[in-house]
Structure formats: structure tokens, C-alpha cells
Amino acid sequence: MKPTVHDIARSAGVSLATVDRVLNGRPGVRRVTRQRVEGAIAELGYVRDVAAANLAKSRTYAFTFILPANDNSFMIGLGDEVRGAIARSSLERMAVRIVNVPPFDPAALVAALDTVVLERPAGVAFVAIDTPDVRAAVQRVAAAGIPIVTLVSDLPEAARDHYVGIDNIAAGRTAGSLMGRFLGGGDATVAVLSGSMLVRDHRERLEGFATVVREQFPGLAILPVLEGRDDPALAEALVMQVLEDNPQIAGIYSLGAGNRGLIQALRKVSMTRRAMVIAHELTAYTRAALADGTIDAVLNQDAGHEVRSAIRVLKAKADGLPVIAAQERIRIDIFLKDNLP
Amino acid sequence: MKPTVHDIARSAGVSLATVDRVLNGRPGVRRVTRQRVEGAIAELGYVRDVAAANLAKSRTYAFTFILPANDNSFMIGLGDEVRGAIARSSLERMAVRIVNVPPFDPAALVAALDTVVLERPAGVAFVAIDTPDVRAAVQRVAAAGIPIVTLVSDLPEAARDHYVGIDNIAAGRTAGSLMGRFLGGGDATVAVLSGSMLVRDHRERLEGFATVVREQFPGLAILPVLEGRDDPALAEALVMQVLEDNPQIAGIYSLGAGNRGLIQALRKVSMTRRAMVIAHELTAYTRAALADGTIDAVLNQDAGHEVRSAIRVLKAKADGLPVIAAQERIRIDIFLKDNLP
DNA sequence: CTGTTAGCGCCTTCAA
DNA sequence: TTGAAGGCGCTAACAG
Numbered sequence: 001m002k003p004t005v006h007d008i009a010r011s012a013g014v015s016l017a018t019v020d021r022v023l024n025g026r027p028g029v030r031r032v033t034r035q036r037v038e039g040a041i042a043e044l045g046y047v048r049d050v051a052a053a054n055l056a057k058s059r060t061y062a063f064t065f066i067l068p069a070n071d072n073s074f075m076i077g078l079g080d081e082v083r084g085a086i087a088r089s090s091l092e093r094m095a096v097r098i099v100n101v102p103p104f105d106p107a108a109l110v111a112a113l114d115t116v117v118l119e120r121p122a123g124v125a126f127v128a129i130d131t132p133d134v135r136a137a138v139q140r141v142a143a144a145g146i147p148i149v150t151l152v153s154d155l156p157e158a159a160r161d162h163y164v165g166i167d168n169i170a171a172g173r174t175a176g177s178l179m180g181r182f183l184g185g186g187d188a189t190v191a192v193l194s195g196s197m198l199v200r201d202h203r204e205r206l207e208g209f210a211t212v213v214r215e216q217f218p219g220l221a222i223l224p225v226l227e228g229r230d231d232p233a234l235a236e237a238l239v240m241q242v243l244e245d246n247p248q249i250a251g252i253y254s255l256g257a258g259n260r261g262l263i264q265a266l267r268k269v270s271m272t273r274r275a276m277v278i279a280h281e282l283t284a285y286t287r288a289a290l291a292d293g294t295i296d297a298v299l300n301q302d303a304g305h306e307v308r309s310a311i312r313v314l315k316a317k318a319d320g321l322p323v324i325a326a327q328e329r330i331r332i333d334i335f336l337k338d339n340l341p
Numbered sequence: 342m343k344p345t346v347h348d349i350a351r352s353a354g355v356s357l358a359t360v361d362r363v364l365n366g367r368p369g370v371r372r373v374t375r376q377r378v379e380g381a382i383a384e385l386g387y388v389r390d391v392a393a394a395n396l397a398k399s400r401t402y403a404f405t406f407i408l409p410a411n412d413n414s415f416m417i418g419l420g421d422e423v424r425g426a427i428a429r430s431s432l433e434r435m436a437v438r439i440v441n442v443p444p445f446d447p448a449a450l451v452a453a454l455d456t457v458v459l460e461r462p463a464g465v466a467f468v469a470i471d472t473p474d475v476r477a478a479v480q481r482v483a484a485a486g487i488p489i490v491t492l493v494s495d496l497p498e499a500a501r502d503h504y505v506g507i508d509n510i511a512a513g514r515t516a517g518s519l520m521g522r523f524l525g526g527g528d529a530t531v532a533v534l535s536g537s538m539l540v541r542d543h544r545e546r547l548e549g550f551a552t553v554v555r556e557q558f559p560g561l562a563i564l565p566v567l568e569g570r571d572d573p574a575l576a577e578a579l580v581m582q583v584l585e586d587n588p589q590i591a592g593i594y595s596l597g598a599g600n601r602g603l604i605q606a607l608r609k610v611s612m613t614r615r616a617m618v619i620a621h622e623l624t625a626y627t628r629a630a631l632a633d634g635t636i637d638a639v640l641n642q643d644a645g646h647e648v649r650s651a652i653r654v655l656k657a658k659a660d661g662l663p664v665i666a667a668q669e670r671i672r673i674d675i676f677l678k679d680n681l682p
Numbered sequence: 683c684t685g686t687t688a689g690c691g692c693c694t695t696c697a698a
Numbered sequence: 699t700t701g702a703a704g705g706c707g708c709t710a711a712c713a714g
Contacts, residue, residue: 052691173679334675338514393707
């Protein structure tokens with residue numbers, strides 16, 4: 001039988017209240033008493049029943065997700081997943097809410113973080129922008145004792161407790177390797193379409209991609225990176241232009257979100273030989289393009305897993321519990337038309 | 342404030358006990374009373390607090406995993422993951438245990454299933470063998486009201502509540518697509534090494550692989566399937582032989598477990614041009630072979646995810662709760678040397 | 683058939 | 699500094 005507070009109270013010769021004080025590190029216990037209790041805890045191998053504790057506290061975990069109000073499919077899907085979690089949240093003693101901020105706007109993100117701290121939630125998840133002031137704001141959240149995790153895009157040197165998202169360098173490397181192999185290893189020209197080189201995940205993907213190409217497929221020439229700002233119209237124009245200027249293009253790597261424009265352009269331009277296309281994020285658009293052969297491979301991060309992982313991690317941090325690292329590693333899904341879920 | 346049993350008792354004008362009876366479908370409640378209570382439940386939007394209920398019941402979920410005592414890395418890893426879950430299980434009000442059975446032995450599996458039923462656990466997970474007597478045994482478990490899930494290898498027409506594992510046809514298709522693309526689409530000869538055509542997952546992988554090759558890469562010729570019974574020595578001999586007999590082999594698809602033998606053979610045989618190799622399951626052996634270029638791609642199912650998913654599903658079934666389908670879908674991981682975790 | 687009462691393991695007033 | 703008592707939401711005897 002698992003020991004309970006009663007057992008350790010009896011074993012230490014004190015009352016339940018005292019045990020509770022020690023357990024929760026509350027003041028008002030003599031040093032000797034505390035040690036006696038801690039001895040009993042260690043001896044009996046007591047572990048607190050979190051469910052019972054939460055019941056007694058009638059605790060609900062308040063978690064806040066700060067999401068950019070981007071209109072690309074991935075961010076919308078991420079929001080949907082959070083809303084799905086909200087729907088289930090009352091069953092789990094959680095109160096999850098969403099705060100939207102304008103995209104690519106560090107000042108707005110900082111303001112949101114500072115506002116959120118005032119409400120003292122049990123945890124915060126947010127999509128990071130990589131600037132010093134955001135870093136400082138994260139530091140303030142952490143200093144307030146509120147668990148905070150980055151989502152999708154990280155801020156490595158900051159005080160965040162955890163990063164929920166894929167390894168973007170590995171993702172870029174994988175794209176590079178697939179591109180090189182699919183193109184057969186000869187000489188060829190490859191175009192890269194990004195959202196913005198100001199966000200870390202895009203920079204890292206490019207870095208990984210370029211590294212693999214340089215090391216393993218020296219025959220591939222990478223054209224200057226296009227920045228489509230995840231905007232369909234702009235991306236479409238850029239892709240049309242680059243295909244016109246470089247009819248020899250054999251491959252395209254789209255490492256950002258907002259692939260609608262890319263797909264439109266590919267459908268419009270008539271190429272003698274279709275280019276090999278690798279993109280990120282499985283959305284309605286990329287899925288259709290994969291199915292009909294416009295896109296050859298899609299690297300994906302599962303937004304549902306990310307949201308659930310973020311919640312699990314925040315809850316664990318809030319309870320002072322360890323996280324199962326293997327469970328929380330977000331994997332890079334590779335989809336071909338043959339393994340579409 | 343979320344309504345509690347007290348609220349619905351008051352609203353329906355009955356006692357807690359009666360509410361409890363209705364909630365748990367226990368007998369001894371008049372029809373009218375029951376309906377009154379159900380009305381109140383619906384009206385107030387009551388949802389039972391499972392944590393509190395479990396506390397009151399001091400319930401612990403007893404789950405049994407029936408695992409084949411195979412000595413390949415994948416099955417050993419699966420066992421390790423279950424043991425990891427056991428280590429954490431007491432915290433979660435669970436008592437997980439493992440029953441080992443001889444591999445590829447339907448009669449032993451049936452005996453194990455029938456024995457396990459007698460202990461009336463809260464749920465059973467097992468690696469299926471696809472025979473009628475196993476199917477019948479599963480039927481008996483289900484008839485006893487015990488939730489049961491298949492793990493890794495399914496038994497589709499049986500009475501199992503859920504299958505925890507990858508879509509093996511899609512996995513085979515993916516392997517076929519990668520093989521075709523990596524080989525550049527021309528004429529070539531491909532060998533296939535399986536464990537046994539008696540287990541369903543291997544059959545399905547072959548089916549998916551062959552289909553894609555036939556439809557999309559007609560230039561590829563598939564040699565007769567080798568059955569290595571997941572035995573390193575046998576697999577090694579078979580691969581050595583086939584490479585000797587068919588020096589023109591350009592690709593090998595290893596769709597079973599036990600890749601040690603394959604890797605050994607590949608390292609021994611000196612080929613003028615290295616064959617493209619695609620295998621299943623990321624283990625210490627395949628990981629090393631991937632890293633050093635002996636294997637080109639590994640399709641993997643994450644044993645840790647599978648075990649955790651099986652437990653979540655069994656718990657949900659035991660509580661009569663729905664499962665989050667998206668969360669429980671086991672994905673086909675594709676690893677190249679560039680995205681090794 | 684229905685209600686009363688005493689917990690499950692823990693936390694939290696309120697007294698002492 | 700410590701303890702007694704009541705309660706979180708639900709279940710389970712045991713009476714009526």
C-alpha cells in the first residue's frame with residue numbers, strides 16, 4: 001500500500017497539518033520537526049498524490065497561449081488545436097486561454113507578455129520572436145515564477161523553461177538530403193523560398209539545407225533566398241519571376257509557411273520539366289499539391305502534438321514534476337503522397 | 342462554477358446516493374427517478390470529475406501487456422518502454438505488468454490471453470498473431486468486458502477495441518516511393534527481406550511496397566521475397582546469397598525486424614556499386630548503419646509512443662471516455678542520417 | 683427503491 | 699509552533 005500523509009504523520013509523531021506544511025514548504029515548523037517529517041517521508045518513500053492534492057485545493061491550472069494573428073494555414077491550425085484543448089480543458093482542471101498579437105511585432109509581443117504576467121497564470125506558451133526585448137520580457141515572466149515555454153520558434157538563450165517544436169536545423173538538413181537524392185546527384189539549380197530571415201526557425205532551416213547541399217551535393221547551386229513574408233501574393237510573384245529568370249531550375253525548397261502562392265505559381269508556369277518541390281507544413285493546400293504531384297515532399301510539425309505537449313510540460317512545471325523528454329520531443333514528419341494520413 | 346453531484350441531487354430532489362446510482366448505471370432506481378436525475382444532469386451540463394471518482398474508489402487500473410519474447414532490438418525496446426511505464430505507473434494509479442509469450446506461437450498467445458482474463462485486469466494490450474484461434478481468444482476477452490488493444494501488429498476483424506501501431510500498407514508504400522526516387526527511376530533490381538509472411542504487418546508492408554513499385558516505378562524488378570524470420574544469422578546468409586546470385590541488385594528493402602544480419606552481410610560483401618538500402622525500426626544497429634551510410638533510410642514506429650498511447654487508450658476505454666483520435670495515431674517516422682534524433 | 687454517513691488523500695481555516 | 703476539524707467531488711456500505 002502506498003504511504004499517505006497519515007502514515008508519515010504517524011511515523012513522525014506529528015499531525016497532518018504539520019506534514020502538509022513540510023510537504024508544501026510552508027513556514028511555521030521548527031527545524032527539528034521538519035527534519036523528523038522529512039526523515040519519515042524519505043524512509044517510507046512517500047510520493048504525494050497530485051490528483052488528491054488538486055482536488056483538495058480545487059485547483060485549476062490557468063494557462064495562456066500567446067499566438068500571432070497570422071493568416072497562414074499553419075498558424076490558424078495551431079489556434080484551432082489550442083481551441084480544441086480549451087474545449088477539453090474543463091475536464092482536466094484547466095482554464096486555457098488565447099491572447100492574439102500582431103505577427104512579426106516584437107513590441108506587441110513584449111506588451112502581451114507583460115500583461116499576461118499580471119494575471120499570474122500557472123503557465124505561458126508563446127511563439128517567440130528573436131529580439132533582445134522579447135528575451136528580457138521572458139526573463140521577467142520567469143522571475144515572477146511563472147513557467148513559460150516557447151512554441152514553434154525558440155529563443156534559446158532566454159529564460160524559457162522549455163521549447164516545444166522541431167529541430168529546425170535538422171529539418172533543413174533533411175530537406176537538403178531529400179532534394180539532393182531526388183535530383184539524382186548531378187548538377188542542378190535550386191531556388192529557396194522563405195518567409196523572413198528575421199525569424200529563427202526559417203534561418204535555421206536554411207542553414208541546415210545549405211550545409212547538406214554544400215557537403216553532400218556540391219553539384220547543386222542555390223539561388224539567392226527569396227523572402228515571401230508568408231504572403232501568398234508576394235510569394236507567387238517571386239516564384240513566377242525566379243522561374244522566368246532561371247528556366248533551368250530543377251528544385252524548389254519552400255521553408256516558410258504560406259505555400260498557397262508557391263503552388264499557384266507552379267500551376268501557372270508551364271515548365272518543360274517539372275521542378276522537384278519540397279515544402280513545410282501539411283495544410284489543405286500542401287496536401288492537395290502533394291496528392292496531385294505538384295509538391296514532392298512535405299516536412300511537417302504536428303500542431304496538435306505541439307499544443308498537447310506544451311500543456312503537459314506547463315502542467316509538469318507548475319507541479320514541479322519532471323517531463324518525459326522522449327515524449328515531448330516534437331518530431332519532423334516527412335510526408336510523401338504515399339504516407340499522407 | 343462547475344456543477345457537482347450535490348447540485349444535481351438538489352436540482353432533482355434526490356440524495357447523493359441516487360445520483361451516484363444513475364451516474365454509474367447501477368440498479369435500484371425507479372424509472373421516473375432515474376429520468377429526473379438524467380434531466381438534471383443534462384440541464385446543468387454536469388460532467389463527472391474522474392479524478393475525484395478515482396480517489397473515492399481508490400481505484401488502480403491494472404493493465405497487462407502480453408509481449409513476445411523476441412530477442413530483436415525492437416521488441417526489447419518495446420519491453421523497455423513498458424517497464425518505463427511501470428516505473429511511473431504508481432503515480433498514475435496504475436499497475437502495469439508484462440506477460441511474456443514465446444514468439445510466433447499462436448497457441449501460447451491464446452493461453453496467455455485466457456489466463457489473463459481470469460485476473461480481470463482493467464485492460465490488455467498484446468502483439469497480435471493473425472490466426473482464427475487468437476481471434477476467438479480476443480473475442481472471449483472482449484466478452485468478459487475487458488478492454489483490449491492490439492499493439493504493433495493488428496487483427497482487424499477481431500473484437501479488439503483499438504489498434505496501436507502504424508499503417509503498414511502506407512509504410513510499405515513510402516518505402517517503395519523512396520526506393521524508386523532514390524534509384525532515379527530507371528531499370529533496376531530490388532531485393533526484399535522480410536521476417537515472416539505469416540505476420541500481418543510484414544505482409545502489409547510488402548503489399549504497399551509492391552503496389553507503388555508496380556504503379557510508379559515499373560522499371561524496378563522485385564526479386565522473390567526472402568524470409569529471414571528476424572534471425573540475424575539466417576538473414577545474413579540469405580542476403581549474402583542473394584547478392585552473390587544477383588550482382589546487379591541496386592536496392593534492398595528490409596521490412597522486418599532483426600537487421601543485424603542484413604547489416605553484417607552488407608559490410609562483408611564488396612559491391613562495385615553500393616545498393617540503396619531501406620529498413621524498418623530505428624535501433625542501435627540501424628542507427629549506426631544509417632550514420633555510416635550502409636543504410637539510406639529507416640522507417641520507424643516509436644515504441645515509447647505506442648506504449649503510452651496503448652495505456653491512454655486502455656484507460657479511456659476503462660473509464661468509458663472517448664479517445665482523441667489524432668493524438669493516438671502512430672506515425673511513420675522517416676529517418677535519414679540528417680534527421681536522426 | 684432511497685437516503686445517511688463515512689471515507690479516498692490532501693489542504694486549509696481556526697484554535698490552542 | 700502545532701493540532702483538530704471540516705471539506706474538495708465522488709463512491710460505498712448500511713440502514714430504512
